[in-house]
Amino acid sequence: MKNVLITGAGGFIGSHLTEQCVEAGYNVKAFVRYNSKSNYGWLEGSKYASQIEFITGDIREYDSVHHAVKGCDTVFHLAALIGIPYSYVSPIVI
Numbered sequence: 001m002k003n004v005l006i007t008g009a010g011g012f013i014g015s016h017l018t019e020q021c022v023e024a025g026y027n028v029k030a031f032v033r034y035n036s037k038s039n040y041g042w043l044e045g046s047k048y049a050s051q052i053e054f055i056t057g058d059i060r061e062y063d064s065v066h067h068a069v070k071g072c073d074t075v076f077h078l079a080a081l082i083g084i085p086y087s088y089v090s091p092i093v094i
Contacts, residue, residue, distance in 0.1 A: 003071050007031040007059055008078030009052075010041025017076060022048040029053045031068050031079070 004021050008014040009030030021028045032040050034056040043049065057064025059079040069075060081087060 001025060001027055002073045003027045003029070004074045004076065005029045005031060005068055005072040006076045006078060007065075007068075008080060010039075010043055011078060011080075011082075012042055014076075014078040015042030015046070017078070018043060018052060019046060019048050022051050027053075029055055029068060029072065031055045031057065031059070031065075033058060033079070 004026045006014055006018050006021065006028065009018045010032035014030075018028055018030050028051070030040070030043060030052050032043070032054060038056070040046075040049075040054060043052065043054075046052070055064070055068045057068065059065060
């Protein structure tokens, strides 16, 4: 069985891809941005939640990503900023 990591899994598109991968029979790791509420975004309350390995962290932090990709055959990288205006002002530091 293929092991898949999906970054940005808590977003609209990432959550749907995550659920589709579970339905297709993949072992799925969902990388979601850590927040103090332990909320998984669009995957919160998913009927597949018990079949998903949730990893919380920050895509900009090396150790979080390094840990998440271990054992994965495929990575779908969907992590992104929701609002991008600040990236115009400071494209390096976000």
